[in-house]
Amino acid sequence: MSAVLARRLLALPAVLFLASVLIFLLPRAAGVDTARAVLRSRLGEAEPDPDVLAAIRLEFGLDASLAEQYLLWLSHAVVGDLGNSFVTRTPVSGLLFPALGVSLVLTAAALVLAAVAGIPAGVWSARRPGGRLDRAVTATSVLGVATPEFVLGTVLVLVFAVVLPLLPATGWGSVAQAVLPVITLAAFPAALAAQLTRAETVDALARPHVVVARSKGIAERAVLWRHGGRLALTSVASLSGLFFGGLLGGAVVVEVVFAVPGLGGLLYDSVVGQDLPVVQSALLVIVAAAGVASIAAEGLQLALDPVSRSAAV
Amino acid sequence: MSTLADRATPTWRSARVAVAAAVVVLVVLAVLPLDAITTDLSGRFAGPSLAHPLGTDQLGRDVLARLAAGTRLSVGFTLVALAICTGLGTLLGVLAAWAGRAAGQAFQRLIDVLVSVPAIVVGLVVVAASEGPPGLDTLLLAVVLTGWTPFARLTYQLTVRERAREYVEGAVAVGAGPLRIAFRHVLPNLLRPLTAHACLRFSNVLLSLAGLSFLGLGVQPPTPEWGAMLDEGRQYMFAAPQLVLLPAAAIVGTALLVTVLGRLVERRWNSA
Numbered sequence: 001m002s003a004v005l006a007r008r009l010l011a012l013p014a015v016l017f018l019a020s021v022l023i024f025l026l027p028r029a030a031g032v033d034t035a036r037a038v039l040r041s042r043l044g045e046a047e048p049d050p051d052v053l054a055a056i057r058l059e060f061g062l063d064a065s066l067a068e069q070y071l072l073w074l075s076h077a078v079v080g081d082l083g084n085s086f087v088t089r090t091p092v093s094g095l096l097f098p099a100l101g102v103s104l105v106l107t108a109a110a111l112v113l114a115a116v117a118g119i120p121a122g123v124w125s126a127r128r129p130g131g132r133l134d135r136a137v138t139a140t141s142v143l144g145v146a147t148p149e150f151v152l153g154t155v156l157v158l159v160f161a162v163v164l165p166l167l168p169a170t171g172w173g174s175v176a177q178a179v180l181p182v183i184t185l186a187a188f189p190a191a192l193a194a195q196l197t198r199a200e201t202v203d204a205l206a207r208p209h210v211v212v213a214r215s216k217g218i219a220e221r222a223v224l225w226r227h228g229g230r231l232a233l234t235s236v237a238s239l240s241g242l243f244f245g246g247l248l249g250g251a252v253v254v255e256v257v258f259a260v261p262g263l264g265g266l267l268y269d270s271v272v273g274q275d276l277p278v279v280q281s282a283l284l285v286i287v288a289a290a291g292v293a294s295i296a297a298e299g300l301q302l303a304l305d306p307v308s309r310s311a312a313v
Numbered sequence: 314m315s316t317l318a319d320r321a322t323p324t325w326r327s328a329r330v331a332v333a334a335a336v337v338v339l340v341v342l343a344v345l346p347l348d349a350i351t352t353d354l355s356g357r358f359a360g361p362s363l364a365h366p367l368g369t370d371q372l373g374r375d376v377l378a379r380l381a382a383g384t385r386l387s388v389g390f391t392l393v394a395l396a397i398c399t400g401l402g403t404l405l406g407v408l409a410a411w412a413g414r415a416a417g418q419a420f421q422r423l424i425d426v427l428v429s430v431p432a433i434v435v436g437l438v439v440v441a442a443s444e445g446p447p448g449l450d451t452l453l454l455a456v457v458l459t460g461w462t463p464f465a466r467l468t469y470q471l472t473v474r475e476r477a478r479e480y481v482e483g484a485v486a487v488g489a490g491p492l493r494i495a496f497r498h499v500l501p502n503l504l505r506p507l508t509a510h511a512c513l514r515f516s517n518v519l520l521s522l523a524g525l526s527f528l529g530l531g532v533q534p535p536t537p538e539w540g541a542m543l544d545e546g547r548q549y550m551f552a553a554p555q556l557v558l559l560p561a562a563a564i565v566g567t568a569l570l571v572t573v574l575g576r577l578v579e580r581r582w583n584s585a
Contacts, residue, residue: 015426026442146568148520150527150540151561154547158557162550252433253524267434268528271441279441286434 008295019287023280024070082281092281103262110185118190122197123229144191153184153257170259181258193236200232237300335570343385347378349537358553379537391518394456399511402464407495410472427462432521440530452531475499505582512575516568523564539564
């Protein structure tokens, strides 16, 4: 078990290194002139003065070779110095880490809500496949998968902030402000978790150990949850790892719609404002978070599933 | 599992009727020759009338015409993007399955990483990395960059399974080369699962297109597109909520329609 995790942990720096090279090269590969990009992000589309361009090249060390620039960037990045924003000229880390905190809270809350809503719904609907409850859960989850965050978020704002002024439409900081963004972000993973849990539990309930459990006279509820639902947890756990990484980045839409000052919103603003250091740093953090989350999910899966534990050693 | 299928039958039958009706509505919408661009500032936010069955928007443009034009754009774009993703993913999946064990493992790890990157983030990266303003070309790149991976994963798994079958052994015995076996013998057997998978991915691509356009990273105004319409409508939510609800219904309805269609196709082929 620990060998698998150790191997994954060792692979993480390699993945991060590869990602950092790609992220560093990204604007250059596309032929973006960094000095012009700096000017454009500060002044709009004005035609740059050659002297100013040269000064900016000097300021950002753009005259060095690509490899030198990369090493300089990386050596600063590993000690937490991610450079200065083109736009605000303040350190990127000062923008990035508060935003990361906001996104972590938002994403974790959404995942918890998704698990609390999706997993029991899936187990309950597996109890009688084709029954009324099952059909209702299936229909809701299909609708949930087909509804993207920007539609759900906008409609929720329309209903709960405009038509019935119950909740604030934007912002971050109070519990009331968190309700709509968390629900919006949780809907899709909740729907997927319900579908996955249902399928796994239906399979599990047909297995021999469930027959044995029933024949021993164990209460139906215990059979359903301990012998059926528990097996589904394994795959839901591995899914949640994928989601945590994906949600951190995928929260872009939610953070834009609800004006939440998180990582996704920061990434969006910096892309629109062509603020390359912020874009690169935000991407790096998202990749790192996704990598850590996938390893954590694998650990959780091994802890929950004895079969994969013995198979993995 | 037979009880599951039996009990679900009436639901699926009514689903077939609903899907057929919805497809007809979409096709009729898409071919109607309506004017989606002309503005009429004296007739802004008009309610439903004979001239404008769904009313007009903030610039006095016909909402029905804009939704219909959005249908053509969304469905057309999605079909093109899906065709590229399917072709690329299938090709790479088959090649990886024939490239040996180590290459196959590396291929699967790469796909594991790429599959988990949300299309919106890819879209942001593509826009950040390109010099010009966003448009259909950056959208297509954003969708295709990671969109081929589910097809490649499916093709890889299916091809590895098919290779163990007897007909491949037979083909090897009569002297067929690996490429001939891959494309003439194995690939035709993958067409059904790949088509069913394409149906399931359709709504995903559709939602990426609408989502990126909603964020202003896709189709630019005044081109009528559902996601962009939804974004424009947000500013007039209080006065004209239909400008939000109509594009929202179009997006969710179409995604739902194709998802159900994909399941129907899958069911039919699985039972046949």
